[in-house]
Amino acid sequence: MNLTLRIWRQHGPEEKGRMVKYRVEDVSPDMSFLEMLDMLNEELTLAGDEPVAFDHDCREGICGMCSLMINGSAHGPERATTTCQLHMRHFNDGDTIDIEPWRARAFPVVKDLVVDRSSFDRIIQAGGYISAPTGSAPDAHATPVPKADADAAFEAATCIGCGACVAACPNGSGMLFTAAKVTHLGLLPQGQPERDERVLNMIHAHDDAGFGGCTNTGECHEVCPKGIPLASIGRLNRDFLKASRSISR
Amino acid sequence: MDLATRRVVNTTVGKKAVMAVTGVILVLFLIAHMTGNLKIFLSTESFDHYAHWLRTIGEPLLPYSWFLWIQRIVLLAAVIGHIWSATSLALKAKAARPVKYAHRRPVKGSYAARTMRWGGVIIVLFVVYHILDLTTGHLNPVGDSSRPAGNLIADFAPGRWYVTLFYVVAVLTLAFHLRHGVFSALRTLGQQTQTGERRAKAVALVVAVVIAVGFLAVPLSITTGLIK
Ligand code: FES
Numbered sequence: 001m002n003l004t005l006r007i008w009r010q011h012g013p014e015e016k017g018r019m020v021k022y023r024v025e026d027v028s029p030d031m032s033f034l035e036m037l038d039m040l041n042e043e044l045t046l047a048g049d050e051p052v053a054f055d056h057d058c059r060e061g062i063c064g065m066c067s068l069m070i071n072g073s074a075h076g077p078e079r080a081t082t083t084c085q086l087h088m089r090h091f092n093d094g095d096t097i098d099i100e101p102w103r104a105r106a107f108p109v110v111k112d113l114v115v116d117r118s119s120f121d122r123i124i125q126a127g128g129y130i131s132a133p134t135g136s137a138p139d140a141h142a143t144p145v146p147k148a149d150a151d152a153a154f155e156a157a158t159c160i161g162c163g164a165c166v167a168a169c170p171n172g173s174g175m176l177f178t179a180a181k182v183t184h185l186g187l188l189p190q191g192q193p194e195r196d197e198r199v200l201n202m203i204h205a206h207d208d209a210g211f212g213g214c215t216n217t218g219e220c221h222e223v224c225p226k227g228i229p230l231a232s233i234g235r236l237n238r239d240f241l242k243a244s245r246s247i248s249r
Numbered sequence: 250m251d252l253a254t255r256r257v258v259n260t261t262v263g264k265k266a267v268m269a270v271t272g273v274i275l276v277l278f279l280i281a282h283m284t285g286n287l288k289i290f291l292s293t294e295s296f297d298h299y300a301h302w303l304r305t306i307g308e309p310l311l312p313y314s315w316f317l318w319i320q321r322i323v324l325l326a327a328v329i330g331h332i333w334s335a336t337s338l339a340l341k342a343k344a345a346r347p348v349k350y351a352h353r354r355p356v357k358g359s360y361a362a363r364t365m366r367w368g369g370v371i372i373v374l375f376v377v378y379h380i381l382d383l384t385t386g387h388l389n390p391v392g393d394s395s396r397p398a399g400n401l402i403a404d405f406a407p408g409r410w411y412v413t414l415f416y417v418v419a420v421l422t423l424a425f426h427l428r429h430g431v432f433s434a435l436r437t438l439g440q441q442t443q444t445g446e447r448r449a450k451a452v453a454l455v456v457a458v459v460i461a462v463g464f465l466a467v468p469l470s471i472t473t474g475l476i477k
Contacts, residue, residue, distance in 0.1 A: 008351075019351055072354035098352035105345050170356050170363075171338075172345030173261070203260050212345035213261030213338040216433040217362045231436075231446050237262055238439030244257040 001027050001093035005040065007052055008100045010109050013116075017109065019098070029089035033076060034059060034066065036088055053112040061085040061225065064160030067167070068113060069100040074164035074223040082162065082225040102167035105210040106174065117163050119209035120177060124161075126205035127198035128181040130190045149187045156183035158226040165220035165228075171212030176220040178206050179236035180228045186239055196243035203240055261338065262437075268334040269434035271327040276431065276456065278324055279423075283463035289476060290466075293398035300397040332373070339366055361429035368426045375419035382412075405471035413472040417465060424461035431456050 002025045010017025024040050031039070034056050041051035057065035066083040070076035076086045091097065101109050106119040145153075159180035166174045182199050185191035191198070214233055221230040257263045285303070289296040306316035356363055378388065383400060386392030391403040405413050431453035440449045470476045 006351075069350060069352075072350060072352040100350055100352065103346050103348050103350055105347055171342035173342070175261075203262055204256075207260050210345055211261075212342035213265060215338075215342075215362065215365065216429070216436050217356065219356055222357055229443055231441050231443050234436045234439055234441035234445075237265070237437050238441055240260075240262045241266060241439065244253075244263070247253060 001029065001088070001091070001095075003027055003036075003091065003094075004096040006096065006098045007113070008109075009052070009112055011111065013108055013110055017112075019100075027088050029087065031088045032059070032084060033068070033070070033086040033088065034084050053110075053114045055114050056084055059084040062160060064162040067102050067115065067162060067164070069098075069102065069167055071098050074102070074167040075162075075225055079222070080225055080227050082160075085225075102163050104163075104166045104172045106172070107163060107166065115163075117161070119211070120161050120163065120174070122209060123174065123178055123202050123205045124181065126201040127194065128185070128202065130185060130194065132190055143189050145188060153184050153187040156180045156187070156228060156232055159184070159224075159228055160226060162225065164223045164225060166211065168219040168223040169212065169214075170217055170219060171215055173214045173220075174206050174209070174211040175214035175233050175236065176224065176228055176230070178202050179232040182236045182239055183232040186235070195239065196246055199236065199239040199243050200247065203236075261341065264334040264338050265437040267330050268338075269437040271330040271334070272430055272434045274323065274327040275331065276427065276460075278320075279460055279464075283460060286467050287463065289398060289401065290470070293402070296398040296401070297396060328373075328376075332369070335366065335369060359429060361425040362433075364422075364425060365429055368422045371422045372419065372426060375415070375422075378415075379419075401467070402471055402476065405468040407472055407474065410472060413468045416468045420461055420464045423464075424457040427460060428453050428457040 002023070005022045005024060006019045007022060008017055009020045022040055022044075024036060024043075027036050027039070034054070037052060037054060044051045055065050055067055057063045059066070061082040061084060064082075066075075068075065068083045070083065070086070075081060075083045076090070078086055078090055099113065101107075101113045102115045102117075104115075107115040107117055110116050157180075159177060161177060163174075163177070165176035166172060169175075182202060185198065186195050216230070216233070218230050221228065258267060285299055288299045304314040304317055311319075361368075382388040382404060383397075386394055386400060389400050389404055390406075390409070391400045393399060405416075432449050435449040435452070436446075440446065467476075
C-alpha cells in the first residue's frame with residue numbers, strides 16, 4: 001500500500017520544527033509501524049537526506065522506548081498496543097498519517113520524534129525503589145503476599161514508563177505513571193517501610209518536572225499500552241493524603 | 250498554615266484535595282437548599298415559614314439570622330478555595346503543554362469531564378445573578394424580603410420565560426459539573442478499586458439527576474402554572 005506521511009521534523013532542542021510531507025510506497029500490511037519508518041529512512045538516506053529520528057529499542061512492546069503520536073493518538077489507533085507492536089494492516093492504502101512527538105513541557109523534544117523522558121527517571125529516583133539488602137534470593141515463601149495484592153501489584157508493575165499517559169492527558173499530567181509505581185511498591189510488604197516518604201517525594205518530583213495535575217478524565221488509561229487502571233490514581237491520592245497527615249503529626 | 254501543610258496543599262494532589270473537600274461542602278449545601286425549595290409544593294405559607302425559620306436556627310444561643318451568616322461565610326470560603334484550586338491547576342495544565350499537537354484525536358472522556366472549567370465559570374455567573382435576584386431582591390420584579398414565595402412566583406411567571414430558561418441552563422450545567430465532579434472528588438479522596446469506580450460513578454450520576462430534578466421542579470412548575 002501507498003501512504004502519505006506528515007512527520008514532525010526538528011533539528012535540535014532549540015530549533016523550530018514543522019510538519020514535513022513524505023510518500024512511502026509498497027508498504028506491506030505485515031510491517032510494523034516502525035519497520036515502515038525504517039523503510040522511509042532507508043530511502044531518505046539513499047537520497048542523501050537526514051533520516052527521521054525516533055525512539056525504539058526492544059520492538060517487542062516491553063521496554064517502553066517507542067513513542068509517537070499517530071493521527072492524534074498515543075501509540076496509534078489500536079488499544080493496549082505500543083507503536084512497535086502496531087502493524088500496518090490497521091491502515092488503508094492511500095491514508096495520510098500524521099506523526100508527532102509526545103508533547104509536554106516535561107518531555108522536551110531532542111530531535112524530530114525523540115523526546116527526553118528523564119523527568120520520569122527523576123520521579124523514580126525520588127522514591128520508585130525499595131531499600132532492602134540484596135544477596136542470595138530469599139525463599140519464595142519467606143514473605144507471604146495475599147494473592148489479590150500480588151495480582152494488583154503485578155498489574156501496576158507492567159507499566160513500561162513510555163509516557164503515553166502524559167502525551168494523551170489534556171493536562172499533560174504524569175499521574176498514571178506515578179500512580180502505577182506507587183501502587184506497585186505500596187501493595188507489597190517490601191514496599192512498606194518507605195511507603196509514606198515514597199509517595200510524598202514522588203509527587204513533589206512529578207510537580208517539579210512541570211507535569212500538570214490529574215482531572216480524572218481517563219485519557220491516559222485509554223492509550224496506555226499496558227492498560228494500567230485509572231483507579232490506581234485513587235490509591236496514589238489516598239496514600240498521599242495519609243502520608244501528609246502522618247508527617248504533619 | 251505551617252510549612253508542612255503548605256507544602257502539601259501546594260502540590261497537584263493537595264490542590265485536588267482542596268477542590269474535593271470544598272466541593273463536598275457545596276454539594277451538601279445544594280442538597281439542603283434544594284430540599285427547602287420543595288416546600289413550595291406544600292403551600293406558599295409553608296415556604297415563607299421555612300424561609301423565616303432559617304433565620305431563627307440556633308436561637309437563643311445564636312442571635313437572629315446569625316446561623317445564616319455563618320453558613321454564608323463557610324460557603325464563601327468553600328467557593329474561594331474551589332476556584333483557587335481550579336484556577337491554579339488549570340494554569341499548571343496549560344503550562345504543561347506549551348506546544349500543541351497539530352493533529353489531536355478528540356478527548357474521549359465524558360462531556361461532563363471536558364466542560365468542568367467553563368461549566369464552573371457559567372455556574373459562578375449564575376450564582377451572582379441568583380443572589381441578586383432571590384437573596385437581595387435587586388433583580389427581582391417584587392423583591393419583598395418578607396414574602397419570599399411571592400418573589401419566587403413573580404420571578405418565574407410565564408411572561409418571564411427567559412428567566413426560567415436561564416435557570417434551566419444553569420441547573421443543567423451544574424448537573425454536568427456534578428456528574429464528573431462528584432466522581433472526581435471521591436477519587437481524589439481515595440476511592441481506589443475498580444468496583445468502587447463503578448459505584449462512585451453511579452453515586453455521581455444519582456446526585457446530578459436528583460439535584461437537576463429537584464432544582465428544576467420549582468421554576469418549571471411556576472412557569473407552567475402548576476403553582477400559583
Ligand atoms: S520499542 Fe520497546 S516497547 Fe516499543
